[in-house]
Amino acid sequence: MKLTDKQLENFRESGFVMIPNVFSREEVALMQGELPRLFAENRAENYREKQSREVRSAFALHLRSDIYRRLVKHPRLIGPALQLSNEEIYIMQTKVNVKAAFSGEVWQWHQDFSTHKEEDGVPRPDALNIHVFIDEVNEFNGPLTFIPGSHRRGPLNSALDTETTSYPLWTLDQDTITKLIADGGIVSAKGPPGSLLIFGDTLVHGSSINMSPWRRTIFSLITNPISNAQTTNKRPEWIHHQDTSPITCLDDNCLIDPSNDEGPSHTIETDSIQSVETAGNSP
Ligand SMILES: O=C(O)CCC(=O)C(=O)O
Numbered sequence: 247m248k249l250t251d252k253q254l255e256n257f258r259e260s261g262f263v264m265i266p267n268v269f270s271r272e273e274v275a276l277m278q279g280e281l282p283r284l285f286a287e288n289r290a291e292n293y294r295e296k297q298s299r300e301v302r303s304a305f306a307l308h309l310r311s312d313i314y315r316r317l318v319k320h321p322r323l324i325g326p327a328l329q330l331s332n333e334e335i336y337i338m339q340t341k342v343n344v345k346a347a348f349s350g351e352v353w354q355w356h357q358d359f360s361t362h363k364e365e366d367g368v369p370r371p372d373a374l375n376i377h378v379f380i381d382e383v384n385e386f387n388g389p390l391t392f393i394p395g396s397h398r399r400g401p402l403n404s405a406l407d408t409e410t411t412s413y414p415l416w417t418l419d420q421d422t423i424t425k426l427i428a429d430g431g432i433v434s435a436k437g438p439p440g441s442l443l444i445f446g447d448t449l450v451h452g453s454s455i456n457m458s459p460w461r462r463t464i465f466s467l468i469t470n471p472i473s474n475a476q477t478t479n480k481r482p483e484w485i486h487h488q489d490t491s492p493i494t495c496l497d498d499n500c501l502i503d504p505s506n507d508e509g510p511s512h513t514i515e516t517d518s519i520q521s522v523e524t525a526g527n528s529p
Contacts, residue, residue, distance in 0.1 A: 247268075247321055247322040247325040247326060247498075248325055248326065248329055249263065249326045249329055249330070253265065253326075254329070254330075257330065257444065257446070259394075259395065260392075260394040260395060261392065261394060261395060261396060261397035261398070261445055261446055261448070261449035262392055262394075262435070262443065262444065262445035262446070262449055263326075263443070263444050263445075264435055264437060264441065264442070264443045265441065265442045265443075266437045266438055266440075266441045267437075267438060267440050267441065268322050268378070268440055268441060268442040269322070269378060269439075269440035269442075269501075270440060271439070271440070272502060273440065273501045273502065274378075274380055274439045274440045276313050276501050276502075277313060277314070277317065277378070277380050277465060277501075278380050278381075278463070279313075280307075280311045280313050280314065281304075281342065281380075281463065284304055284307065284310055284311060284342075285301045285304060287310075290482075290484075291304060291305040291306050291310070291484050292304050292305075293305065293413060295346070295349060295350070295351050296351070296411075297349065297351070298346060298349035300344065300346040300349055300350070301344055301346075302343065302344060302350070302351065302413075303341045303342070303343050303344070304341060304342045304344075305339070305340065305341045305484050305485055306340060306341075306484035306485075306487075307340045307341065307342060307465070308337065308340045309484070312504070312507075313501060314340065314465075315507075316496055316500045316501055316504060316507055317378070317465065317467075317501065318337055318340055318467050318493065319493060319494060319495055319496045319500070320495070320496065320498075320500060320501070321495040321496070321497075321498050322442065322498070323376050323378070323442070323467060324469075324493050324495045325495070326376075326442075326444060327374050327376060327444070327469045327493075330374060330444070330446075331372065331374065331469065331471050333471045333472070333473060334471070334472050334492040334493075335374075335469040335470060335471055335472065335492065335493055336469065336470060336472055336475070336487070336489065336490040336491060336492060336493060337467065337468075337469065337487055337489070337493060338362075338373055338468040338469060338470040338476075338486060338487060339466070339467075339468040339485065339486055339487065339529065340465075340466070340467050340468075341465075341466050342380070342463055342464065342465050342466070343463070343464050343466060344461065344462070344463045344464075345387060345388040345453070345455075345456035345461070345462040345463075346456065346461055347387075347456065347458065347459050347460055347461045348456065348457060348458070348459065349456070350387070350388050350455060350456030350461075350462060351411065351455055352410070352411060352452070352453065352454055352455055353390075353411065353415070353451075353452050353453045354407060354410060354411060354415060354417040354418075354452050355417060355418045355423045355450055355451070355452040356404065356415055356416055356417045356418060356450070356451070356452060356529075357371075357396075357401065357402060357404065357416075357418070357447065357448050357449065357450055357451075358373065358375055358447045358448075358449075358468070358529040359371040359373070359401050359447040359448050360401070360402075360404035360416035360417075360418075361415070361416045361529050362447060362470075362476075362529070363401065364404075364406070364416055365416075365478075365480055365481050365486070366476035366477075366478060366479075366480065366481060366486050367476055367477030367478035368470065368474060368475070368476050368477070369474055369477065370474050371400070371401055371446070371447035371448045372446075372447060372470065372471050372474045373446075373447045373468050373469065373470040373471075373474070374444055374445070374446060374447070374468065374469050374470075375444070375445050375446075375447070375466060375467075375468050375529065376442070376443075376444050376466070376467045376468070376469065377390075377435075377442070377443040377444070377445075377464050377465065377466050378440070378441070378442060378443075378464070378465040379437055379438070379439050379440065379441040379443070379463075379464055380439060380463040380464060380465055381439055381460065381461055381462050381463045381464075382437070382438050382439055382460070383435065383436050383437055383441070383462055383464065384436055384458075384460065385434060385436060386456075386457075386458035386460065387456045387458045387460045387461070387462040388453050388454055388455060388456035388458075388462050389434040389435055389436050389453060389462070390434065390435045390443070390451050390452075390453045390464075391432055391433065391434045391435075391451060391452055391453060391454070392432070392433050392434075392435065392445065392449055392450070392451045393423075393426045393427055393430045393431070393432055393449075393450045393451070394430045394431060394433055395429070395430040396426050396430055396448070396449055396450035397445075397446050397447075397448040397449040397450075399426070399448070399450075400448055401448055402418055402422060402448075402450070403418075403419075403422070404416040404417055404418050405417060405419070418450060423450070426450055466529075468529060469493065472490050472492060475490045476488070
């Protein structure tokens with residue numbers, strides 16, 4: 247799949263592009279169907295909310311599930327990512343972010359690049375965060391909120407907040423956010439299950455709590471150009487992958503019909519997992 251000229255223009259101007267109904271109900275059901283088993287695993291990659299202990303982020307899904315291993319090679323994700331990156335890309339991070347009904351917590355205002363630079367020594371803000379909505383995302387269940395055009399300011403000063411959220415995050419201060427919103431406004435990314443959302447590494451974003459009765463589950467793949475790979479290895483492999491092999495696409499029907507998929511290229515062992523408390527935050 248390729249982005250149209252208008253979608254490319256939106257991405258350049260606003261810092262994100264949103265396309266509803268890219269994946270069918272059947273494909274989304276396959277993604278959703280994997281989650282109860284993955285969330286039931288007692289391993290560090292399942293990061294839980296501080297208060298409710300519900301899974302907030304489940305990492306390294308492409309190494310834990312055949313459906314997600316195929317999803318990260320899907321041409322409807324990788325086609326647009328290659329078009330925007332203009333060079334070969336690798337998988338930097340995969341996860342599902344959940345906001346459980348009534349208890350999903352906040353993600354403060356941030357740019358993904360702050361974490362990529364500070365934690366991983368990624369040189370340039372060229373990574374892409376590619377989301378697939380597994381549940382409907384509406385105005386009540388904690389959609390991502392963006393400040394359109396904020397990516398054009400480039401990397402902004404941020405500070406590591408270790409207290410407010412379930413895990414440490416490099417966040418932006420309220421003065422900066424107030425000024426950015428005065429200029430760019432604020433929008434939320436809503437859509438039906440199967441929607442595709444792509445945003446760049448310097449787009450300022452966050453999300454508020456979910457006080458609705460509707461769960462909000464979003465799959466996220468972060469890709470990075472191979473020429474922009476990390477220069478330090480502070481974080482565990484499963485939160486920032488060190489394998490910079492180029493992503494190759496499978497067939498468009500690969501989620502439904504896996505016959506052209508050669509099978510797992512690697513697995514992750516529980517005993518190789520470091521604790522996220524020592525090294526981790528996300529994006
Ligand atoms: O899932 C969310 O609400 C926020 C996710 C996010 O900020 C990110 O992926 O960088």
